[in-house]
Amino acid sequence: MTAAPPPAAPPDSQLRGFVALLPAMARPYALLARFDRPIGWWLLYWPCTFGLALAGGASSHWPLFLWMLLGAIVMRGAGCVYNDIIDRDLDRQVTRTASRPIASGAVSRRGAWAWTILLSLIGLLVLLQLPLRAQLIALLSLALVAAYPFMKRITWWPQAWLGLVFSWGALVGWAAVGWAAVGPPPTNALPLLYAGCIAWVIGYDTIYALQDIEDDALVGVKSSARAMGRHVKTGVALCYGVALAGWAGALWSVRPDPLVFVALVPAALHLAGQVVTLDPDDGADALAKFRSNRFAGLLVFAAMLVVGNAP
Numbered sequence: 001m002t003a004a005p006p007p008a009a010p011p012d013s014q015l016r017g018f019v020a021l022l023p024a025m026a027r028p029y030a031l032l033a034r035f036d037r038p039i040g041w042w043l044l045y046w047p048c049t050f051g052l053a054l055a056g057g058a059s060s061h062w063p064l065f066l067w068m069l070l071g072a073i074v075m076r077g078a079g080c081v082y083n084d085i086i087d088r089d090l091d092r093q094v095t096r097t098a099s100r101p102i103a104s105g106a107v108s109r110r111g112a113w114a115w116t117i118l119l120s121l122i123g124l125l126v127l128l129q130l131p132l133r134a135q136l137i138a139l140l141s142l143a144l145v146a147a148y149p150f151m152k153r154i155t156w157w158p159q160a161w162l163g164l165v166f167s168w169g170a171l172v173g174w175a176a177v178g179w180a181a182v183g184p185p186p187t188n189a190l191p192l193l194y195a196g197c198i199a200w201v202i203g204y205d206t207i208y209a210l211q212d213i214e215d216d217a218l219v220g221v222k223s224s225a226r227a228m229g230r231h232v233k234t235g236v237a238l239c240y241g242v243a244l245a246g247w248a249g250a251l252w253s254v255r256p257d258p259l260v261f262v263a264l265v266p267a268a269l270h271l272a273g274q275v276v277t278l279d280p281d282d283g284a285d286a287l288a289k290f291r292s293n294r295f296a297g298l299l300v301f302a303a304m305l306v307v308g309n310a311p
Contacts, residue, residue, distance in 0.1 A: 032084060051170040054251070088109075170193050
């Protein structure tokens with residue numbers, strides 16, 4: 001008797017939540033921006049909050065938490081639309097992504113470009129709420145965003161490039177507060193914070209890529225999950241370890257007290273649990289572990305908030 005195949009990951013586009021309540025004409029555009037999958041904008045948002053909180057701006061700059069949340073939602077949506085425009089031919093060849101609106105023909109390329117522009121205009125409104133230095137840093141990320149869809153074609157580590165993009169909010173959040181809230185600038189805090197976020201993104205997006213590893217091999221798409229192969233759990237553990245080390249170094253740079261490391265213990269336990277229980281051959285489990293990083297981000301934010309705003 002042959003063994004049953006592992007559970008398949010759910011399709012990438014699903015009519016659920018408030019998306020299912022939208023008029024039929026609007027639903028493909030909501031799916032295109034992944035409004036049915038809030039995990040993406042949570043993961044883009046958390047590094048913004050890390051920078052704001054660690055720089056001591058939780059009280060003095062609290063409205064930026066709301067503006068950056070809106071920015072994360074619309075710019076993640078714009079990035080997804082742009083990515084799907086570029087990847088439309090590849091998406092048609094992968095089971096999980098074949099139902100995406102552009103790949104399936106539900107949205108035309110012209111309509112997709114118009115939707116990208118509209119979302120970007122809302123992002124521009126958010127940008128204008130930031131201080132000039134933060135605006136300039138945010139704009140620098142556009143080149144990284146534009147190049148990301150092509151990385152899976154030229155490198156085995158597109159997840160590292162995504163790390164550069166999804167971690168950029170930490171730089172913007174810190175710059176929005178400035179150095180005044182934490183006194184003299186700690187030399188290593190910001191690069192360590194950014195490096196930790198990059199490693200975290202590589203880890204969780206490697207888990208996400210496990211869903212498509214067979215289809216990716218067939219169509220020639222590269223990923224860190226394929227590069228790590230049977231050592232994927234070890235690789236993800238290493239990424240998470242580097243992330244925790246970077247965050248710990250950032251916390252220490254702001255407040256050199258051994259107690260700051262205690263603030264990261266809940267996040268460390270959560271990330272360790274992901275690795276220990278991960279089943280690389282189960283796409284549904286990989287998706288669940290990936291989504292659990294929404295909670296991991298909350299735990300890291302709590303650590304940054306406690307240390308960055310301690311008296």
